[in-house]
Amino acid sequence: KGLERKDALAIAERLEFRDEALEDAADTIIKLYNLFMKKDIVLLEINPFTEAADGKIYCMDCKINVDDNAEFRQPALFEQKDNTQSDWRDVKAQESNLNYIGLDGEIGCLVNGAGLAMATMDIIKLHG
DSSP: OOOOHHHHHHHHHHTTOOGGGHHHHHHHHHHHHHHHHHTTEEEEEESOEEEOTTSOEEEOOEEEEEOGGGTTTOHHHHHTOOOTTSOHHHHHHHHTTOOOOOOSSSOOOOOSSHHHHHHHHHHHHHTO
C-alpha cells in the first residue's frame, strides 16, 4: 500500500505547516518516503524540515544511511561513498568482502560463524 496522499497530508498538518504549504509539504513527504523505499535506506533524518517565508518547503539538513547489504542493488549510491573518515580496518575488510568488528585490546578473533564468534569473545572478555 505504501504512503497514501491523505496520510502525507495528515503528517504535514501534524507538523503544523501553514495551510498554503500543506500540499507542497505532503509532496515532499511522499518523495522522501519513495526515496527511503527505493534506495534501501535504513535511516533518513531531516532536521530541520521547514517552510520558508515564501512558502517553499526545504529539507535543510539530511543524514542518510543505506543498508550495506544492498550494495548490489544500489551500485550508484555505493560508488559515492567517502571512506576518508572511516577506520582503515573497516575499509580493508569491506574491500575483502569480510565482516569486521573492531574491538578494544590486543586480541583478535577470526571465526566462521556468529555463534562461535560470540562465545569466543565472551570467554576472552571474561578472562581479561
